[in-house]
Amino acid sequence: MANIMNSLYNMRLLDDLARQETxxxxxxxxxxxxxxxxxxxxxxxxxxxxxxGLLPLFVYPVMVFSxxxxxxxxxxxxxxxxxxxxxxxxxxxxxxxxxxYRLGGMEISRGWLTFLSILIKSGLTVTAALxxxxxxGMDRLAGALRxxxxxxxxxxxxxxxxxYISVLMEEVARTLRxxxxxxxxxxxxHRSAWGSLAGQLILRTFDRAQRIYEAMCLRxxxxxxxxxxxxxxxxxxxxxxxxxxxxxxxxxxxxxPMVIGSLITGVIR
Amino acid sequence: MHMADAxxxxxxxxxxxxxxxxxxxxxxxxxxTEMDEKKIPLMGVMGAFIFASQMINFTIPGTGSSGxxxxxxxxxxxxGPYAGFLTLASVLTIQALFFADGGLLALGSNVFNxxxxxxxxxxxxxxxxxxxxxxxxxxxxxxxxxAAIIGLQLGAFGVVLETLFSGKTExxxxxxxxxxxxxxxxxxxxxxxxxAAIVTYIWNQRPEIIERAASGEAIGNxxxxxxxxxxxxxxxxxxxxxxxFASSNPDGLEWAISKTTGTAExxxxxxxxxxxxxxxxxxxxxxDYSFKAPExxxxxxxxxxxxxxxxxxxxxxxxxxxxxxMTLALAALVGAGIxxxxxRKYRANS
Numbered sequence: 001m002a003n004i005m006n007s008l009y010n011m012r013l014l015d016d017l018a019r020q021e022t023x024x025x026x027x028x029x030x031x032x033x034x035x036x037x038x039x040x041x042x043x044x045x046x047x048x049x050x051x052x053g054l055l056p057l058f059v060y061p062v063m064v065f066s067x068x069x070x071x072x073x074x075x076x077x078x079x080x081x082x083x084x085x086x087x088x089x090x091x092x093x094x095x096x097x098x099x100x101y102r103l104g105g106m107e108i109s110r111g112w113l114t115f116l117s118i119l120i121k122s123g124l125t126v127t128a129a130l131x132x133x134x135x136x137g138m139d140r141l142a143g144a145l146r147x148x149x150x151x152x153x154x155x156x157x158x159x160x161x162x163x164y165i166s167v168l169m170e171e172v173a174r175t176l177r178x179x180x181x182x183x184x185x186x187x188x189x190h191r192s193a194w195g196s197l198a199g200q201l202i203l204r205t206f207d208r209a210q211r212i213y214e215a216m217c218l219r220x221x222x223x224x225x226x227x228x229x230x231x232x233x234x235x236x237x238x239x240x241x242x243x244x245x246x247x248x249x250x251x252x253x254x255x256x257p258m259v260i261g262s263l264i265t266g267v268i269r
Numbered sequence: 270m271h272m273a274d275a276x277x278x279x280x281x282x283x284x285x286x287x288x289x290x291x292x293x294x295x296x297x298x299x300x301x302t303e304m305d306e307k308k309i310p311l312m313g314v315m316g317a318f319i320f321a322s323q324m325i326n327f328t329i330p331g332t333g334s335s336g337x338x339x340x341x342x343x344x345x346x347x348x349g350p351y352a353g354f355l356t357l358a359s360v361l362t363i364q365a366l367f368f369a370d371g372g373l374l375a376l377g378s379n380v381f382n383x384x385x386x387x388x389x390x391x392x393x394x395x396x397x398x399x400x401x402x403x404x405x406x407x408x409x410x411x412x413x414x415x416a417a418i419i420g421l422q423l424g425a426f427g428v429v430l431e432t433l434f435s436g437k438t439e440x441x442x443x444x445x446x447x448x449x450x451x452x453x454x455x456x457x458x459x460x461x462x463x464x465a466a467i468v469t470y471i472w473n474q475r476p477e478i479i480e481r482a483a484s485g486e487a488i489g490n491x492x493x494x495x496x497x498x499x500x501x502x503x504x505x506x507x508x509x510x511x512x513x514f515a516s517s518n519p520d521g522l523e524w525a526i527s528k529t530t531g532t533a534e535x536x537x538x539x540x541x542x543x544x545x546x547x548x549x550x551x552x553x554x555x556x557d558y559s560f561k562a563p564e565x566x567x568x569x570x571x572x573x574x575x576x577x578x579x580x581x582x583x584x585x586x587x588x589x590x591x592x593x594x595m596t597l598a599l600a601a602l603v604g605a606g607i608x609x610x611x612x613r614k615y616r617a618n619s
Contacts, residue, residue, distance in 0.1 A: 004324045011367055040374045045279050048437050055596040062604035069611065082369045086273055089438055096439035111439060118437060122275035126369040129274075133366045141366075151297045153309065158359040160313025161320070165363065168314070168321040176325065188326030194463055198322060198338075199470030202347070205318040206478060209311040216310065261592025 004173045008166055010078070014130075017070055018137030024068035028237035029136050029144035035244050036132040042248040043124045048114045054121065056256040060244065061127045068135040075134065079126045083119075090118040138162045143231075164212075168205065175201060270339070270424055270453070271364070271379055274372025278435035285431065286377030292385055293358060296351035308352055315348060316356040320363065327463050336459040341387025342417050343464050346396065347471075349482050354380075354388040378431050382424040391420030397483070404479070409469050414461030421457035425449040 018025070024032075039060055046054055065072065094111030133141065142155050179189065179197060189197055213221075250256070274282075300308065319340035327336055340360070344353035358380045364370040371379040396416040400408065429445045432438060440448075472479055 004321070007324065007368070014367055037373065040274055040372065041279050044274055044277060044282065044374055052590075052593045052596075055593045056600070058597060058600040059603060062600045063607065066604040066607035066611070078369055082273070085271075086275055089276060089432075089440070092444075093439045096441065096444075114437070114439060118275050121437075122273055125274035125372050125374070129366060129373050130369055138366075151294070153297050153300060154293065154355060154359065157309055157312045157316065157355060158362060160310060161316030161356070161359045162363055164314050164317035165320050168317040169324070172321040172324060186328070188328035190328055191330050191466075194327050195466030195470035198325060198463070199467045199474065201322065202315075202318060202467065202471060203475060203478075205314050206311065206475075209314040212314065213310040255592075257592030257596040259592065260595045261590065264591050264595065 004169050004176070008169050008173075010074070011166065013074055014134050015137065017134040018140075020069060020135075022068045022135075024064055024135045027240055028231055028233045029140040030147050030233065031237040031241040032132060032136055033141065033144045033148075035241050036128050038241075038245055038248055039128050040125050042252050043121055043128075045252065046117070046121070048117055049110065051113065051117050051120065052257040052261075053251070053255045054117070054124070056251040057124055057248070059247070061124065061131060064131045064135065068131070070131065070134050075127065075130050078130055079123055082126055083122065086118060086122040090115045093118070167208075171204070172201065270383060270421075270428055271361075271371030272375040272382070272428055272431065274374045276432055276435060276437045277372070277375045277378065278437065279374070281431050281435045282374040282377060284377075285381050286374075289358070289377040289380045289385070292381070292389065293355060296354050299351045300355070308348070312348060312352050312356045313359075315344065316360045316363075319344060319356070319360050327459070329459060336456065336463070338460055338463050339383055339387075339421070339456075341383050342391060342396070342413070342420055342460065343467060345388040345392035346464070346468055347478065347482055350388040350392050353392070354384045357384040357388070378427070382427040382431075386423040386427065387417075387420035390423060391416040395419055400483075404472055404476075406469050409472065410462070410465040413465035413468060414458055417461030417464055418454060418457035421453045421460060422450060425453035 039057070043054065043057055064070075065075075093115045094109055097109065097111035097114060099110040100107050136144075138159065142159050145155050145158075146152070175197065176189075179193065180186070183190065183193075319338075322340070323337045325337060327338075329336055341353070341357050344356050347353070348356060361371065361379050361383065362376060365373055365376050365379070396412055399412040399415065402408070426446070426449070429442070429449050432440070433442055433445065438445075468479065
């Protein structure tokens, strides 16, 4: 139950955040989507032993966070919630790769290095996806998908799913509350109620879909979900994307921390 | 079973995206031709239902724990494979965007692992075939469990292969398979039992829903063959294309490894066949495969470009540590600076 309320809260929070009007929010959704995908590809393309080369990429989420005025805490919390799986898979690396690697006087096994690399990548990729939705919102993102020629049916049904998640989550929460009141001290749904509880919900969902369809027809539904037209892509939008692309490519081609570090250690010597 | 971006390589992620897009395009075409407009809201609302229903914990008899449903099979049974696949794809897209369950690059793999194997393998080839003799409570239970287990086993195996081809973890093939398959045997059994309970209930209450889905979209052998053939060829073409691209580009994946470790031999040119042979050698020699130890000292400055990097020495690793720290500090400074400026602007405005 707490789980459902949490998810609902999280979705509404991201929805609210997406309604702000900052520089980042005003950018064209398509360009933001392209920037995000480019960022993800660059992050993921780094080899498994790479750590230092990944660090400059932190500039991207940091800049977007501050320019879009997004709160750090709820989004970082999300990332922490996702990490157990990543840690679960990555933590095995140190056991399978015990080659010694010397790092600034310390000796660590190469497995820890790959593990750290996975953790950094996971943090970067998860943040990038959340930042995209928190600064764009589902409707505008759907508009961008349509511009990419993603078929109408899919986009329409994606939006409907999104729209109705909160409705159905509330319904599930009510049903579960009613169930738990009649079945106290029970951790989940008992086997005898598996079919009737979930099945009843599905039947109601079918009926609801029917009513929704009829309501849509009455309002003149012709098969198109109007997203309010597409925004023009301005020069500034393209510049935003191109600027980040330049940075990503530079960060991929040159190990920026290594350059800075050699300069500094060179000077000290 | 959601794969994260951090564990996938662009090559694998891209190939799976193309494969998934192919299946989705085919499904959309199928739906459009036999479309009943009513199905769009039904798909949308059912997607929302699957999303919400994953919050229901079904207590597993005899154990203290509980499980939830993945939904691929139930969607295929209630909506038919095409609409089911598309619905699951949108559920996974929303999960990736809002809950970071599985990444955006890994979305193709996730939709494929959880949607394709359930909607286009387990449902038509197992569920429908075994169900052909008609519905009965007993048969629904047995068939649902078998179909769910097979669907999940294939999906789990997909996860294993995609992770290994991506080469981000050190897990050897055998260990990973032994880790994934038994877990998903249990998960599949539970998914099957819950699915069976739901299908039985709906069959008793509103049999027409299940009949409609089953008869309305009779999926013949020809079309499943077409899907499979198209899919394999698409995957091969993109795999070959992308790997050609990757290997013609010296700054591919392994370039970074050679940069940090000085051992380009660790993983020579990229390419699917290479990945495969890589995998083979990993399975066979893992316990004693050794990396070529970095020898040459290369702590020179930044000016020398490519050649200066490859070998790792005390000097370069120190430089890396110092530079890394500096970079992070710089990033933080940029963020703090922007926030400060913004706050000032607000104060000035108010």
